[in-house]
Amino acid sequence: MSPILPRATSSRAWTVLALGITVLASGIYADTATLREQLQLHWLTVVVFVAAITVGELFRLRMPSGREAAPLASASALAIAFLGKIDGEAPLDVSAGFVVLVVAAGLLLAAAVRGARGGSVGLDQVAARLVGVAVAAWLTRGVAPRGRSLWDLEVDPTVLRSVVALGMVVVAAVGIAVEIVLSSAVRAERQRTPWLAALRDEFGEVAPLTFAVIVSGPMVALMAPAVGLLSLPVALFPLAITYVAVERYARNRVTYRQTIATLSHLTEHGGYTPGGHAERVADLSVRIGRVLGISDRDLRDVEYAALLHDLGQISLVEPIPGGATMLAAPSDQRDIADEGARIIRHAEGLETVADYVEAQTTPYRLVRELGEEVPVASRIIKVANAFDDLTGGRDDPGEILAANERIHLGLGYEYDPEVVEALAVATADTTVGRVGEPETATR
Amino acid sequence: MTTEASAEEGGAPRRAAYATNIYVGVVAAVGLCLTAAAIRIDGIVIDATFWVMVLLAVLAWLFGSVEVDAGRVGLSFTSIVLLATMALVGPAGAGLVGTVLGPLQPGRTPLKAKIFNTGMFATMGVVGGTAYRAAGGFPGGEYPEGTSQIMRHIGMPVLIADVVQLAVNLVLIATVVRLSTGLPMRAQAGRLLGTSGPAHLGYGIIAFILVVLWGPAHLGSASVLLILPPLVVSQWAYRQYSEEVKGHERALHVLVAAVEAKAPHLVGHSARVAALCASMAEHLGLRSQVVADARVAGMLHDLGLTTLPTGLVRSTGVVGGSGLRGYPGRGVRLLQGLSFLSGALDAIAHHRDAVTPGPDHDELGVAALVVGLADEYDLLTEVGTPDGALLSDDEAIQLLRRTPAGREDLLRALGQALSRPAGASP
Numbered sequence: 001m002s003p004i005l006p007r008a009t010s011s012r013a014w015t016v017l018a019l020g021i022t023v024l025a026s027g028i029y030a031d032t033a034t035l036r037e038q039l040q041l042h043w044l045t046v047v048v049f050v051a052a053i054t055v056g057e058l059f060r061l062r063m064p065s066g067r068e069a070a071p072l073a074s075a076s077a078l079a080i081a082f083l084g085k086i087d088g089e090a091p092l093d094v095s096a097g098f099v100v101l102v103v104a105a106g107l108l109l110a111a112a113v114r115g116a117r118g119g120s121v122g123l124d125q126v127a128a129r130l131v132g133v134a135v136a137a138w139l140t141r142g143v144a145p146r147g148r149s150l151w152d153l154e155v156d157p158t159v160l161r162s163v164v165a166l167g168m169v170v171v172a173a174v175g176i177a178v179e180i181v182l183s184s185a186v187r188a189e190r191q192r193t194p195w196l197a198a199l200r201d202e203f204g205e206v207a208p209l210t211f212a213v214i215v216s217g218p219m220v221a222l223m224a225p226a227v228g229l230l231s232l233p234v235a236l237f238p239l240a241i242t243y244v245a246v247e248r249y250a251r252n253r254v255t256y257r258q259t260i261a262t263l264s265h266l267t268e269h270g271g272y273t274p275g276g277h278a279e280r281v282a283d284l285s286v287r288i289g290r291v292l293g294i295s296d297r298d299l300r301d302v303e304y305a306a307l308l309h310d311l312g313q314i315s316l317v318e319p320i321p322g323g324a325t326m327l328a329a330p331s332d333q334r335d336i337a338d339e340g341a342r343i344i345r346h347a348e349g350l351e352t353v354a355d356y357v358e359a360q361t362t363p364y365r366l367v368r369e370l371g372e373e374v375p376v377a378s379r380i381i382k383v384a385n386a387f388d389d390l391t392g393g394r395d396d397p398g399e400i401l402a403a404n405e406r407i408h409l410g411l412g413y414e415y416d417p418e419v420v421e422a423l424a425v426a427t428a429d430t431t432v433g434r435v436g437e438p439e440t441a442t443r
Numbered sequence: 444m445t446t447e448a449s450a451e452e453g454g455a456p457r458r459a460a461y462a463t464n465i466y467v468g469v470v471a472a473v474g475l476c477l478t479a480a481a482i483r484i485d486g487i488v489i490d491a492t493f494w495v496m497v498l499l500a501v502l503a504w505l506f507g508s509v510e511v512d513a514g515r516v517g518l519s520f521t522s523i524v525l526l527a528t529m530a531l532v533g534p535a536g537a538g539l540v541g542t543v544l545g546p547l548q549p550g551r552t553p554l555k556a557k558i559f560n561t562g563m564f565a566t567m568g569v570v571g572g573t574a575y576r577a578a579g580g581f582p583g584g585e586y587p588e589g590t591s592q593i594m595r596h597i598g599m600p601v602l603i604a605d606v607v608q609l610a611v612n613l614v615l616i617a618t619v620v621r622l623s624t625g626l627p628m629r630a631q632a633g634r635l636l637g638t639s640g641p642a643h644l645g646y647g648i649i650a651f652i653l654v655v656l657w658g659p660a661h662l663g664s665a666s667v668l669l670i671l672p673p674l675v676v677s678q679w680a681y682r683q684y685s686e687e688v689k690g691h692e693r694a695l696h697v698l699v700a701a702v703e704a705k706a707p708h709l710v711g712h713s714a715r716v717a718a719l720c721a722s723m724a725e726h727l728g729l730r731s732q733v734v735a736d737a738r739v740a741g742m743l744h745d746l747g748l749t750t751l752p753t754g755l756v757r758s759t760g761v762v763g764g765s766g767l768r769g770y771p772g773r774g775v776r777l778l779q780g781l782s783f784l785s786g787a788l789d790a791i792a793h794h795r796d797a798v799t800p801g802p803d804h805d806e807l808g809v810a811a812l813v814v815g816l817a818d819e820y821d822l823l824t825e826v827g828t829p830d831g832a833l834l835s836d837d838e839a840i841q842l843l844r845r846t847p848a849g850r851e852d853l854l855r856a857l858g859q860a861l862s863r864p865a866g867a868s869p
Binding site: 166 | 589590594645648651652660662663669670673680683684687690691693695697698699704705752753754773777783
């Protein structure tokens, strides 16, 4: 379980949290005078949207990388920022602060439920979402160039609806962008990933979903004058289909990884390699990769290659003592890597993985002196494998230090200095390079 | 999705093909006549709305539909476009859009199927559009106000038109399948309803959103731009999903390759056994899930060998090899965590028992017997004993007759599977 509050060293997380609290406080301050009155008038609308946001937050979507998205909650939160006329209810003529309070109620309620269930809360992520919605609500209701805000245009029937729709979509996009920038900043700090790489991954993996979220919020607000509060469940339906489709895709990715992991168990069950070695090397390789700013898409191949890096041992007639390839003769290491790559190439679509496995034994010296092309993935696996061979998976600080020192001896000759540096960062702190909760990191 | 006729049925007798051709002609003629009649009686306004719907139909063609899980389909725009046209333009417009949809079917659809689909979609458009109007829907261009009126005059009619359109679709498709393959109509319609029924309800809701945004919410054609992104994204996600499923299938081949690296004399064996198992299971009339399980079990039945010492595996034949006993259990332990293989584990665990004479083999599952028989047959006739001796078909069958798997029905299925030309299995 990740801590409710960010760790003391996470300055960006604290900044985002402070931003969220400021937004919330200003919402309360601006609305104390009218809050009671507004709540009495709009109680049904408020209840429906708080419920939608809470439920949407609880049904989060876990993407293959372990990153989580709550598309239904995001769309509901944006929807209430835009909401104007509602058939059967009073028009939602409220300040941006009121919207912030409603959204905060939903988010915090969901956080409380998750916390009570023993799940992760991550207040900094909640704060990032709140700030994003606050920006959207403020742009809709607070900013009034030439005396008229987007909300004023929305409730004016003489204004062309497509113009209003366009305005809403743009504002929704800005709000979502703010949230993504903030949450990727926090994530970059926690994973020690370059911010740009975190931003690219944050946006990249969920980009299609994000587009769907951006149009769904305005859709709810545009349908509300016609079908009232019913517009919320109805207009979110296409997004719900998307949710199901993406969820299936993510689930299949998990079984795919299980199959690859099974391959890594072949050598372990046969006694060629120590138990858990491949999983540990994969975990460490992915974390090193994150520190180096490798994209999620490429990290997947890194992970698969790391899981399969010892597969070639399967046809050895005599097992290597302890399965530690680092201690084997270089020519034997190469033979094992070649055999592994040959087996992997039997599956179409895993060619890149096979290339990574094949090149994992090449010493860095050949890259430097002869300009040989060795993928960075292979260099990472080489280092991670050596580290695990040396420590045997024990996390005793003394052993970790000794292994780091031993690998340092091969710096520049055997190992890529950049990767070794990332190894030092990753092994100094077990949270480095992990997405979300620990359970995802040991997937 | 809207079920489309997509392929010619192979091997149908000449008379059936003749009847099918006539039927396709009739459906096409009925569809075109209905459309003409609707234009004549109800009239049609060719305005921007109509052209946007035609544009959507073309988009539906561009995106195509995604096949997931052996025919269970993710999403198709065709039904949504037809439904929206019924409400926004009218029966005649829906008939015309249906006529456009027919020839625009994705991929390598044969001409006959395109003609059939043209007639079918046109019929669906006109009949569905008429049902929409009959259920209280307003003519194109007029819209109700207020939630209850909108539910009464848009929501309800869209739902009814949706059901009617689905019914027309099912009847026409089940008839063409009945004529070309002789499969009973009722079973066909039931199967189609089970696979595409729930999805149709979803299309109804999406069409409803589109109509409400377009009309009562005064958004006009801009509503298409709002509704498209979520649809395109789900389409994308389903496509990714189906790619992943294929990739996953290919990854299983790596497991086979690992077996073959360990035991080079077994190269090709797993693939042959997998094909034999699937074919035998089909000939035994087993459910499609059991057929799939038998195929995977056949493919991975030797996986346990990879955990044994290389020297031992290479020097010992599997047939009667005492040194290799227990490898099926090792294979099962490797695969235990994989949920999608749970149906195949029992067959992998017991496939050797199926061909080892002994007590307590009565309760063996049929999949285990199938895998055991296919495996042993292939070992005897294709792989051979370590000294390289191969048996003829007859000698192998004689030997197999004495094993628990040597039941008449299984041996007959084996014979049928062997006589079926390679590549005919799915």
